Amino acid sequence: MTFFKAQDHVSSFNAVTLTYKFHPKFFLYAEGQLRGNEDYTYPDYYEIKGGVGYNLTKNHKPFVGLGRYVNYKEHSLSREEFRVWLQDVIDLKKGIVKFENRFRAEKSWFYEPATDKASQRMRYRYRLNISVPLNAKTVKKGTVFANAYDEIFLVSPMKPTFARNRVYGGFGYQIDDYFGILTGYLWQREFEAKGNKNLHFIYLALNINIDGTNHPTKTYDFPGAD
Template sequence: MVFLFSLQVFGQEHLSSFNAITITYKFHPKFYLYGEGQLRGIEDYSYPDYYEIKGGIGYNLTKNHKPFIGIGRYATYKDKAIDKEEFRFWLQDIIDLKYGKFKFENRFRAEKSWFYEPQKEVHSDRYRFRYRLNVSVPLNSESVKPGTIFANAYDEIFFVTEKPAFARHRLYGGFGYQIDETFGMASGYLWQREFARSGNKNLHFLYFALNINIDTTDDDNDYHFPGAD
């Protein structure tokens, strides 16, 4: 049914899959570890042709200000063979603003990537800069706690140091459910526009994520919703 719906809505464009599992481990009132794994089916919804594994350490400068350092490995497949490998290092800063029940997350990120294309024996690198405004709101309670259903939407833009400088645009909308103090899940639709000299491209993802929060401190739980990354 989803496949038929995607054909009607997107015409020649098709629906892709975007699946993620995230773990946030708060081991100190100020510090937390974050890890994430992803599988995406870009050319074929049911067959993963992209994966990434990444993680890092964050610091709660204040409750609403969270700098972060991360690293990750990324791989893209074509015709069931690895087409491109990437190692990425990034610095980011997250500043949260709250207005009533709404939470506005401003995320700034600077990335350095190193690529290898084994089929062509080509090495390259890239700098990229990203900004994301992520808005979430609980729907059946005043704050996010076990049993809460929440809505989530974000807009993200990507810039690179080569032409075209404006490289990508993402829009996401969806819902989530905080199952208990540890587990939460989220699902929604992600539209992604790729800009390139060879031509622009639209991608349509059905997103699903399982989010795991582990807090060994005595602080109040601050549930973390990473969103499609």
């Protein structure tokens, strides 16, 4: 018996993120992704997204974003998506453990060139993300940390409503005041009327944090596989 079922395989999930704090209350966020869903070494999906967030308090960050998402099949564009979303992040801390609660509502517009088909979707997501620094009390320069999350996806008007579940576990390292790296394993379960599907991703990310506020206390964002 192999570790994965015969139809399962390892996929790639690579990301670069940028968080720019240009004001004590406001920040900009941008992210680019390449994924190899069907073949680890050949990207068949990319996304480019970004937005602006507001630090309502140090533990409460509403955000609005938009992005373009493109799927390829047999080296040809199969579906493109434009998405806008509203998000709220509420952090809770217990000792050195950080619990991030992320709520998101998304509106998507799809187009499939091969069939000239257009469609729309609403999706609602909740993620509980837990992070723990391993060699310090907080994440700072030189800190190694562990990170794990569980996320659920609900959609409308498609069926089934419970469309996806993601579970992630991995580690990160804050290299200096600007750069951090993460790697881990992401399991993704797709629930569909025609049959469920598992995806097994190896996640690699470079996170860039730029703080233009001259605040004496630096904070570091590591958004995780999104």
